Amino acid sequence: xxxxxxxxxxxxxxxxxxxxxxxxxxxxxxxxxxxxxxxxxxxxxxxxxxxxxxxxxxxxxxxxxxxxxxxxxxxxxxxxxxxxxxxxxxxxxxxxxxxxxxxxxxxxxxxxxxxxxxxxxxxxxxxxxxxxxxxxxxxxxxxxxxxxxxxxxxxxxxxxxxxxxxxxxxxxxxxxxxxxxxxxxxxxxxxxxxxxxxxxxxxxxxxxxxxxxxxxxxxxxxxxxxxxxxxxxxxxxxxxxxxxxxxxxxxxxxxxxxxxxxxxxxxxxxxxxxxxxxxxxxxxxxxxxxxxxxxxxxxxxxxxxxxxxxxxxxxxxxxxxxxxxxxxxxxxxxxxxxxxxxxxxxxx
Amino acid sequence: xxxxxxxxxxxxxxxxxxxxxxxxxxxxxxxxxxxxxxxxxxxxxxxxxxxxxxxxxxxxxxxxxxxxxxxxxxxxxxxxxxxxxxxxxxxxxxxxxxxxxxxxxxxxxxxxxxxxxxxxxxxxxxxxxxxxxxxxxxxxxxxxxxxxxxxxxxxxxxxxxxxxxxxxxxxxxxxxxxxxxxxxxxxxxxxxxxxxxxxxxxxxxxxxxxxxxxxxxxxxxxxxxxxxxxxxxxxxxxxxxxxxxxxxxxxxxxxxxxxxxxxxxxxxxxxxxxxxxxxxxxxxxxxxxxxxxxxxxxxxxxxxxxxxxxxxxxxxxxxxxxxxxxxxxxxxxxxxxxxxxxxxxxxxxxxxxxxxxxxxxxxxxxxxxxxxxxxxxxxxxxxxxxxxxx
Numbered sequence: 001x002x003x004x005x006x007x008x009x010x011x012x013x014x015x016x017x018x019x020x021x022x023x024x025x026x027x028x029x030x031x032x033x034x035x036x037x038x039x040x041x042x043x044x045x046x047x048x049x050x051x052x053x054x055x056x057x058x059x060x061x062x063x064x065x066x067x068x069x070x071x072x073x074x075x076x077x078x079x080x081x082x083x084x085x086x087x088x089x090x091x092x093x094x095x096x097x098x099x100x101x102x103x104x105x106x107x108x109x110x111x112x113x114x115x116x117x118x119x120x121x122x123x124x125x126x127x128x129x130x131x132x133x134x135x136x137x138x139x140x141x142x143x144x145x146x147x148x149x150x151x152x153x154x155x156x157x158x159x160x161x162x163x164x165x166x167x168x169x170x171x172x173x174x175x176x177x178x179x180x181x182x183x184x185x186x187x188x189x190x191x192x193x194x195x196x197x198x199x200x201x202x203x204x205x206x207x208x209x210x211x212x213x214x215x216x217x218x219x220x221x222x223x224x225x226x227x228x229x230x231x232x233x234x235x236x237x238x239x240x241x242x243x244x245x246x247x248x249x250x251x252x253x254x255x256x257x258x259x260x261x262x263x264x265x266x267x268x269x270x271x272x273x274x275x276x277x278x279x280x281x282x283x284x285x286x287x288x289x290x291x292x293x294x295x296x297x298x299x300x301x302x303x304x305x306x307x308x309x310x311x312x313x314x315x316x317x318x319x320x321x322x323x324x325x326x327x328x329x330x331x332x333x334x335x336x337x338x339x340x341x342x343x344x345x346x347x348x
Numbered sequence: 349x350x351x352x353x354x355x356x357x358x359x360x361x362x363x364x365x366x367x368x369x370x371x372x373x374x375x376x377x378x379x380x381x382x383x384x385x386x387x388x389x390x391x392x393x394x395x396x397x398x399x400x401x402x403x404x405x406x407x408x409x410x411x412x413x414x415x416x417x418x419x420x421x422x423x424x425x426x427x428x429x430x431x432x433x434x435x436x437x438x439x440x441x442x443x444x445x446x447x448x449x450x451x452x453x454x455x456x457x458x459x460x461x462x463x464x465x466x467x468x469x470x471x472x473x474x475x476x477x478x479x480x481x482x483x484x485x486x487x488x489x490x491x492x493x494x495x496x497x498x499x500x501x502x503x504x505x506x507x508x509x510x511x512x513x514x515x516x517x518x519x520x521x522x523x524x525x526x527x528x529x530x531x532x533x534x535x536x537x538x539x540x541x542x543x544x545x546x547x548x549x550x551x552x553x554x555x556x557x558x559x560x561x562x563x564x565x566x567x568x569x570x571x572x573x574x575x576x577x578x579x580x581x582x583x584x585x586x587x588x589x590x591x592x593x594x595x596x597x598x599x600x601x602x603x604x605x606x607x608x609x610x611x612x613x614x615x616x617x618x619x620x621x622x623x624x625x626x627x628x629x630x631x632x633x634x635x636x637x638x639x640x641x642x643x644x645x646x647x648x649x650x651x652x653x654x655x656x657x658x659x660x661x662x663x664x665x666x667x668x669x670x671x672x673x674x675x676x677x678x679x680x681x682x683x684x685x686x687x688x689x690x691x692x693x694x695x696x697x698x699x700x701x702x703x704x705x706x707x708x709x710x711x712x713x714x715x716x717x718x719x720x721x722x723x724x725x726x727x728x729x730x731x732x733x734x735x736x737x738x
Contacts, residue, residue: 039632056626062658063633281618282643284625293622312622337619 002100002273002299009107009271010326015049018275021299022052022307029305032067036305049275050286054295054308057254060089065304072096074303080137080253081217089253094303101257101300105144108271111326112247112261113148113181113212119173120149123184123192125159137253141216142183144259149181155192162192167199174205178241185217186248190227194235203239210241216249216259250333254309258298260333263324270329274298278317279310281337291316291334312337350460354427357418363427364732367460367498368490370413371420376482376491377454378406383485391477395575396447399716400478403451412455412720412728431732434543435519436462440533441475442525443468446576449475451718452522453499457491459731462498466514468505476501512536520731523547545727547581550683554584554712555674555697557689558592558600565688566603568713570611572686574646575716577661582684582708582716586657587666588674590693597668601637601650604664608641608648616645620662627660634658636665653677675700683723686712 002021004014023046029036040053055065066074073095080089122142138159146152153173157164173180184192193213198206213236222232233246249261250268260268270276278292279285286295294315301307314334322330353369355362384401388394403409417431437456441449449465453475456463465475483495504511515521515536521544523530530546538544554569569587578585589597615621621644631638631649634656638649647663653673657665669677678685678701685706687697698709707724710717720728 035633038635039629056622056629058623058626059629059633062626062630065633281621282615284644310622310625312619337622338617339619 004273004299005100005103005107007272009104009111009273010269010328011272012327014272018272018299019046019049021273022049022275022297025299025301025307026052028069028302029067029307032069032072033065033305035063035065036067040305049297050277052297052308054297054310055254055305057089057252057309057311060091060254060306061087064090064092065306066092067302067304069302072303078137078140078253078256091253091256091306092304093256097257097300097302100302102144102147104257104271104273104298104300105259106147108259108261109145109148109214112263113214115148116179117148117150118179118181118212119151119153119177120145121170121173121180121182122152122154123156123162123182123188124154125156125164126154128159138185138217140253140256141185141251144257145181145183145214156188162188162196165192165196167202171202171205174202174209177209179210179212181212181214183214186215186219186232187217187221189213189215189236190222190232194232207239208241210243211237212244213237213246214249215246216251250313252296252309252311254306254311255296255298255301256306257300258296260331263322263326263330265323266332267318267322267324267330268333269322269324269326270331272328273300276315276317276329276331278315278331288317288319293337294331294333350433352430353417354421354424355413355417355419356421360418360428361421361425362417362429362431364417364431365433367433368494370410370458370460372490373458373460373494374406374409374413376486376489377404377409377457380404380482380485389477389481391472391474396474399447399575400450403454403718408719409454409458413458415720415726416729416732427737429737430735432735433459433461434541434731434733436464436517437520437522437731438514438518439463439465440521440523440525440529441465441467442529444579446580447474448524448718449473450478452524453479455720455728456731457494457499459728460494460498461520461731462500464500464502464514464518466502466504466511468503473501473503518542520727521545522727543730545725545730547723547725549681550581550723551585551679551681552580552582552684552686552708552715553586553588553678553682554686554715555588555590555689556600556687556712557590557693558596560690560693561600561688563603563607565712566607567611569688570604570608572712572715573664574612574662577646578659578663579661580716582718584686584712584715585665587664589666589668590671590674590689592668594668597650597666598637600668601639601648601666604648604666605639605641608645609643612645615643616662621645623660624662627658627663630658630660631663631665638663671697671700675704678704678706680705682706684708684710684715686710686715688712 074092076093078091078093128139153169237244247261249259251259258274275297277286277295280287280292294311294313297308315331317331350365350367352363353366381401381404388397479495483492486492515538519542523533524547527548530548534544576583624644624647628638628640628647636649636651650666
């Protein structure tokens with residue numbers, strides 16, 4: 001277990017230890033992953049996070065990166081949803097990292113949701129679980145909440161059909177619990193829950209319940225149908241008990257285990273076992289005062305070099321202390337690098 | 349109302365029934381050049397606009413007319429052959445298509461035959477944009493009349509019923525796209541007398557003789573590559589460096605890296621800059637010796653034919669090899685081989701390449717030049733059929 005995971009997630013003054021562990025990871029991947037070694041061989045010691053090499057997020061769609069080392073047991077491949085490019089990122093998961101990642105997400109979620117377990121309702125289909133050796137990002141995200149759950153219920157009969165709600169399963173949970181969690185991809189949470197026409201019996205059971213909605217996956221589809229964050233949250237929380245809330249978190253399959261929930265003041269906080277840098281898209285330099293591409297780092301990734309990933313998400317590191325009280329680094333997520341059409345002939 | 353126009357090809361007199369005088373059409377197109385030099389159309393990049401200006405050269409535009417019919421005849425005599433239009437032309441252009449649309453439209457206008465351009469719903473409509481621009485700027489000309497009355501852009505997605513009608517009504521079908529798209533269009537119910545042209549997935553590459561290259565030829569190579577990266581059918585997807593040692597190939601790569609920023613001043617789009625970072629890592633992971641051009645403008649990678657290339661938009665893959673190896677690895681769907689070599693190498697390369705299926709062997713700087721013979725097919729002449737006169 002990383003010593004960083006033994007402290008609360010939002011803790012200042014652990015940078016030296018973080019850098020030391022990142023260095024160890026970099027060495028592990030250099031030794032165990034030939035592909036990584038070919039492009040990331042930094043021979044001199046580095047004194048700052050920004051000096052450590054990164055893997056571009058798109059590389060996980062082109063090259064299956066795997067680090068082999070004594071004691072590392074590779075288990076499954078985690079696949080992204082491939083919604084925009086049609087090609088999935090593939091992350092080789094290993095046993096040790098999976099344990100660290102589970103501990104990481106649990107600690108972060110507990111900071112935002114509290115420690116008391118409650119039923120978890122997942123807006124997905126159990127069939128999504130049944131692919132041997134592979135796991136979709138959606139299911140992985142849902143299951144990361146499992147340690148906080150007393151029981152799991154998959155609410156959709158068909159993962160691609162938000163109308164396929166299993167009312168019986170929902171009713172059963174509502175009848176027995178006053179507090180619960182609901183997880184779904186942002187778009188599915190909107191379609192399958194916020195826009196859902198609940199039967200009257202279910203609606204009355206929901207009234208006054210304390211519900212924590214957790215969602216991830218991004219706002220693009222909701223922006224396309226002109227749904228604002230305020231409208232989204234107001235619709236979800238309508239009629240629920242005080243203490244109900246909506247947690248929007250940012251995470252990538254290429255950074256599995258590290259999630260960045262949006263705090264009540266609109267920022268995302270960096271846990272002690274992670275770091276976030278912003279890089280200029282043209283010079284590659286780390287910048288602190290402006291928007292650029294986010295580089296996400298963590299000390300959990302052993303089975304493949306996804307410990308330091310340059311994303312195509314745009315963000316800005318924000319200085320000062322957040323009013324929410326969480327110490328350490330914070331940032332704003334500001335969308336994605338805009339894509340221009342590639343013009344050519346037909347054979348791109 | 350069409351008329352017969354007379355041409356002379358050697359001893360033979362050719363007549364062609366044309367709706368418009370090709371000289372008038374060409375003059376109207378050429379008249380746009382001075383206006384275009386003053387103002388860049390917002391839908392086009394600077395490179396695209398410059399290419400269009402060059403393309404509208406009067407002499408070049410008349411090339412398909414001369415090639416098909418001959419020179420304009422000074423006197424009329426009984427023709428040996430009469431060319432008549434086949435009729436309505438339908439052109440399929442894929443979503444990401446570039447200048448091909450406007451270029452085809454310009455050339456087809458000279459046939460005088462009605463032309464309908466089928467674009468995808470996501471396509472940037474460069475054909476429509478350019479025809480609109482031309483119509484506005486050529487008032488009271490036959491070209492304006494042709495554009496207004498005989499051209500149409502249709503935004504149709506696969507599965508749209510109107511595609512069947514478009515095929516049924518076309519005397520000439522021209523499909524730019526994938527093998528699958530072309531096969532699907534030509535398989536539809538159509539007139540038995542109609543003709544079809546397919547311009548499908550193609551590969552192109554540039555062959556450089558290390559001993560013949562200099563800063564000017566490197567500059568030309570950079571410019572040609574930077575226009576569309578690897579995305580065009582005429583884009584050099586691979587640079588084949590001949591007659592070089594490994595050390596010389598490294599030096600070649602280094603010179604390209606050094607020169608690039610001064611040749612291509614503008615930054616690429618941010619997502620291309622990011623994609624280049626990925627491509628550089630991809631190439632390195634695959635065993636290429638790759639580096640990013642300053643400000644992430646491109647990737648220049650040196651490897652060999654056996655290495656898997658980084659198939660990324662602005663990743664220039666250079667392979668140093670022998671002529672035998674270059675021929676062995678030349679894909680069967682190669683359209684253009686651009687060359688930079690000495691006259692003696694030119695003869696040898698051409699001789700060896702004539703045993704392959706390539707369609708064009710042109711200087712590197714002319715790789716993107718489009719004309720009425722494309723992929724070995726004279727589509728302009730194909731818009732006519734001839735009546736033999738005895």
